[in-house]
Amino acid sequence: MTIRPIDVPGLPADIEVRRSTRRKRSVGAHREAGITIVVVPERMSVREAAKHALALHQRLLKRAQKTRVSDDQLLERASWLRKRYMPTAPAPSSIRWSTNQNRRWGSCTTTDGSIRLSARLQGMPQYVVDYVILHELAHLVVPNHGPDFNHLLDTYSQRQRACSFLDGVEFATSNPE
Secondary structure (H helix, E strand, O other), X not given: OOEEEEOOOOOXXXXXXXXXXXXXXXXXXXXXXXXXXXXXXXXXXXXXXHHHHHHHHHHHXXXXXXXXXXXXXXXXXXXXXXXXXXXXXXXXXXXXXXXXXXXXXXXXXXXXXXXXXXXXXXXXXXXXXXXXXXXXXXXXXXXXXXXXXHHXXXXXXXXXXXXXXXXXXXXXXXXXX
8 A cells, every 4th residue: 555645726725635555436535733634545636636625624624623622612621621630739820722742742831720621632522632631630630640649530430532532533643554
């Protein structure tokens, strides 16, 4: 299987088209680090590839807009999650989306209680975003990933599922088709 980028004139800079010898008829697309990656069959013409790339790019952007959550909504969600799963944890001073976290899903500054979530989480299932929020809330109580930290997260029933989802995303983005 070979995948190689191709030059498609006229496409916006945030769209990359790749040809795949594995694909025979279908076209696939996903967002990766702010870029729409479109994978087309090896034999598809550049013109057809451009047409599919633009349509899929628009569809992915529209879907992302529907699922975008504001920073205020994140703070509301964090408050609700804290009350339900970690009532002894301090409330975060702030929680916001961060566009410069490409290696982490979230981060927490324990000195001021601020939490940042990677913008890559936008559009992921709610149970995944909830897990990352809870993970960062747990850091407000326990700064490391030891037994006490894990004990705080044990009450979240979707923890294993969320971790598996995030592991799958990491694998898929580090090992493209």
